[in-house]
Amino acid sequence: MAIDRRKFLKTTGLVGAAGALATPDFFIRSAQGADAIHVGVLFSLTGGLSIIEKSLADATMMAISEINAVGGVKGMKIEAIIEDGASDPKTYNEKASKLVIQDRVPTVFGSYTSASRKAVLPVFEKRNNLYFYPTYYEGFECSKNVVYTGAVPNQQLSNFIPWVIKTLGKKKFFIVGSNYIYPREMAKVSKILIEKSGGEWIADEYLELGDSEWGSMVNKIKSSGCDVVLSNVVGDSVVAFYREFKNQGLTHDKLPICATVTSEIEIAAMGAEYAVGSYTSFPYFQAIDTDINKAFVERYRKFVKDPKAVTHHALESSYFQVFLWKQAVEKASAITPTAIRDAVKGQEFNAPNGHVKIEPENLHTWLTPRIAQWLPNGQGKIVDEYKAPIKPLPYVAYGETDDNLFCTSKGLDTSKLKKT
Amino acid sequence: MIDTLFIGLSVGSILLLVALGLAITYGVMGVINMAHGELVMVGAYTTVMSGIWLHTGFLIAIPIAFVVTALVGLMIERIVVRRLYGRILDTLLATWGIGILIQQAVRLEFGLSFFGIHIEGLGPGLQNVTIPETLQGAISIGGVEINAYRTFIILVTGVFTLITWFILFRTPIGTQVRAIIRNRQMAAACGVDVERVNAMTFAFGSGLAGVAGVMMSGFKTVFPDMGTPMVVDGFLVVVAGGVGSLLGSVLSAGMLGEINGVVASITNDIVARAVVFGVVILIIIAKPKGLFSFKER
Numbered sequence: 243m244a245i246d247r248r249k250f251l252k253t254t255g256l257v258g259a260a261g262a263l264a265t266p267d268f269f270i271r272s273a274q275g276a277d278a279i280h281v282g283v284l285f286s287l288t289g290g291l292s293i294i295e296k297s298l299a300d301a302t303m304m305a306i307s308e309i310n311a312v313g314g315v316k317g318m319k320i321e322a323i324i325e326d327g328a329s330d331p332k333t334y335n336e337k338a339s340k341l342v343i344q345d346r347v348p349t350v351f352g353s354y355t356s357a358s359r360k361a362v363l364p365v366f367e368k369r370n371n372l373y374f375y376p377t378y379y380e381g382f383e384c385s386k387n388v389v390y391t392g393a394v395p396n397q398q399l400s401n402f403i404p405w406v407i408k409t410l411g412k413k414k415f416f417i418v419g420s421n422y423i424y425p426r427e428m429a430k431v432s433k434i435l436i437e438k439s440g441g442e443w444i445a446d447e448y449l450e451l452g453d454s455e456w457g458s459m460v461n462k463i464k465s466s467g468c469d470v471v472l473s474n475v476v477g478d479s480v481v482a483f484y485r486e487f488k489n490q491g492l493t494h495d496k497l498p499i500c501a502t503v504t505s506e507i508e509i510a511a512m513g514a515e516y517a518v519g520s521y522t523s524f525p526y527f528q529a530i531d532t533d534i535n536k537a538f539v540e541r542y543r544k545f546v547k548d549p550k551a552v553t554h555h556a557l558e559s560s561y562f563q564v565f566l567w568k569q570a571v572e573k574a575s576a577i578t579p580t581a582i583r584d585a586v587k588g589q590e591f592n593a594p595n596g597h598v599k600i601e602p603e604n605l606h607t608w609l610t611p612r613i614a615q616w617l618p619n620g621q622g623k624i625v626d627e628y629k630a631p632i633k634p635l636p637y638v639a640y641g642e643t644d645d646n647l648f649c650t651s652k653g654l655d656t657s658k659l660k661k662t
Numbered sequence: 663m664i665d666t667l668f669i670g671l672s673v674g675s676i677l678l679l680v681a682l683g684l685a686i687t688y689g690v691m692g693v694i695n696m697a698h699g700e701l702v703m704v705g706a707y708t709t710v711m712s713g714i715w716l717h718t719g720f721l722i723a724i725p726i727a728f729v730v731t732a733l734v735g736l737m738i739e740r741i742v743v744r745r746l747y748g749r750i751l752d753t754l755l756a757t758w759g760i761g762i763l764i765q766q767a768v769r770l771e772f773g774l775s776f777f778g779i780h781i782e783g784l785g786p787g788l789q790n791v792t793i794p795e796t797l798q799g800a801i802s803i804g805g806v807e808i809n810a811y812r813t814f815i816i817l818v819t820g821v822f823t824l825i826t827w828f829i830l831f832r833t834p835i836g837t838q839v840r841a842i843i844r845n846r847q848m849a850a851a852c853g854v855d856v857e858r859v860n861a862m863t864f865a866f867g868s869g870l871a872g873v874a875g876v877m878m879s880g881f882k883t884v885f886p887d888m889g890t891p892m893v894v895d896g897f898l899v900v901v902a903g904g905v906g907s908l909l910g911s912v913l914s915a916g917m918l919g920e921i922n923g924v925v926a927s928i929t930n931d932i933v934a935r936a937v938v939f940g941v942v943i944l945i946i947i948a949k950p951k952g953l954f955s956f957k958e959r
Binding site for chain 2: 288289290292293296421447448449450452453454455457458459461462465478481482485486488489490491507508510511512513515516547548
């Protein structure tokens with residue numbers, strides 16, 4: 243039985259990819275212009291991850307159409323070649339190869355999960371091409387061929403944990419996550435920060451990715467004697483987790499869930515009543531009260547023709563990274579991946595979340611950490627934010643600091659990694 | 663300890679709710695319905711849609727979802743499954759394909775998204791189902807806090823298991839169904855209209871999947887792929903319990919649920935899942951036909 247299912251899953255991927263060809267996006271590809279610059283857009287438009295990745299692809303396309311509307315880049319229109327990763331790392335790898343080798347695009351925007359990024363990484367490194375990755379991730383990566391515009395652990399946790407301990411006065415952490423690399427790395431960073439800030443962690447537990455039977459886990463949380471839950475739970479399990487939490491009689495005012503992944507999308511799906519009073523740490527929330535962000539949300543809703551569409555961190559990064567890329571192309575001497583990569587270093591942009599800048603050393607992005615408390619209307623109320631963006635430290639779990647970068651433009655200094 | 667046993671019972675009842683429909687279609691018709699998970703998904707979406715467009719509450723969604731998925735099931739039986747009786751592998755393939763079709767129909771909003779039309783409640787995104795206030799939170803019985811929604815699931819599962827039992831063992835159609843389970847040709851020779859009974863059985867099994875979908879919608883996330891992992895759990899229960907045996911399915915669901923609950927509380931959920939799979943493998947090795955199976959005559 244199980245073997246048959248696996249075989250079929252593969253065929254599902256193929257069917258899905260064929261379906262993607264039929265979308266209107268296909269017309270964009272066939273509309274070849276004489277003065278155009280082609281870029282790859284690689285997200286899952288089918289499969290389980292399409293829920294979120296479709297919105298990232300939409301945000302990317304919106305940025306491209308906005309740039310084209312005001313004249314494009316260097317007088318050239320941007321033309322997107324859209325490929326479907328089909329929620330499958332292997333498909334991601336094939337599509338990335340196709341974009342880089344056959345279509346010869348100088349840049350690809352794409353990926354949501356770390357698994358898909360790791361799958362395409364060899365393609366970009368071997369061919370010396372350029373990949374823009376918009377999602378918050380676990381760090382521990384140093385590539386000359388990837389620009390990372392989402393948060394790394396220090397930008398989600400170094401503000402969050404001291405704040406939980408000092409402002410909320412909570413000391414005993416129950417760390418819970420989905421069983422794969424991102425939550426495990428986040429837990430590692432969290433433990434360092436908890437111990438440094440004078441708290442303690444009493445458990446570090448995992449549930450399989452996509453599993454939504456939370457009964458036993460929440461029961462454990464209940465009897466563990468913790469006073470705060472740090473959640474690195476990912477995907478659709480998030481919804482089941484918050485529901486089970488409330489259904490077992492736990493409340494966020496006594497025992498708050500402090501999350502690193504729960505975004506506007508999950509809150510809308512679970513129903514805000516289950517999350518009211520809990521906290522999330524992200525550089526971007528839909529609720530950020532600036533004109534630039536309000537206009538962004540407005541434009542996005544119009545673009546996807548859904549007046550209730552929500553925006554979130556990875557979506558916003560998908561949007562602003564295209565503008566950073568555009569500025570880099572304008573500055574670059576030639577439209578080649580390496581020239582764009584060199585030109586993107588130090589690029590700054592006023593994004594919906596505020597000022598962002600690409601760190602020249604490690605190609606990650608300076609972002610402003612924020613903490614929000616969820617309100618009954620499904621939006622976050624920002625309860626704490628840094629005044630300025632902070633430096634991205636992808637190796638913070640291994641002792642990286644602002645003055646002692648492990649990943650520089652020369653590459654990863656492995657000797658520093660070994661010392662810790 | 664009561665907490666742990668309660669969670670085990672609840673996990674078991676969820677397993678049973680999904681497996682009940684499968685047990686009937688697999689047992690009676692010998693059809694491995696791979697689209698069963700998608701029927702659960704259709705039930706969940708019926709809850710979402712009836713909430714948005716008819717403004718009906720969560721409880722009213724149970725009969726609506728039963729009727730809707732039963733009709734979908736009837737359609738699948740009439741158009742595809744009927745033509746493939748006795749060809750297990752072909753039905754498996756065909757129903758798997760139907761499952762993908764249903765998923766894509768929901769994801770692409772029946773194709774309307776190509777024309778830029780958006781139907782609220784459909785599409786690739788996560789959907790929200792509002793649960794009545796009384797089913798949220800916990801109720802306290804004798805100092806023990808009991809999860810209200812899980813209690814409700816246990817009750818609903820109990821009711822539908824009883825209904826199924828009643829139909830199977832206390833009605834004329836049930837007698838015919840049981841006759842077909844034992845020996846299809848003999849039943850046909852005795853004047854049982856096998857085609858008609860099969861169609862009704864498939865519709866009823868699908869309807870049960872719809873009810874499971876309603877209950878899942880208040881518990882898990884509603885999205886087009888939600889049904890796929892459930893069908894695996896459903897088959898675990900059916901295979902371990904014995905094909906065609908209602909009692910077998912009830913007991914094996916209860917047993918697997920309790921094993922999951924107890925092991926998870928002692929170690930963790932990841933180990934618990936592995937132990938459950940291990941137990942099912944052992945059962946199949948020791949009793950290839952499952953715990954309770956009929957001798958074919």
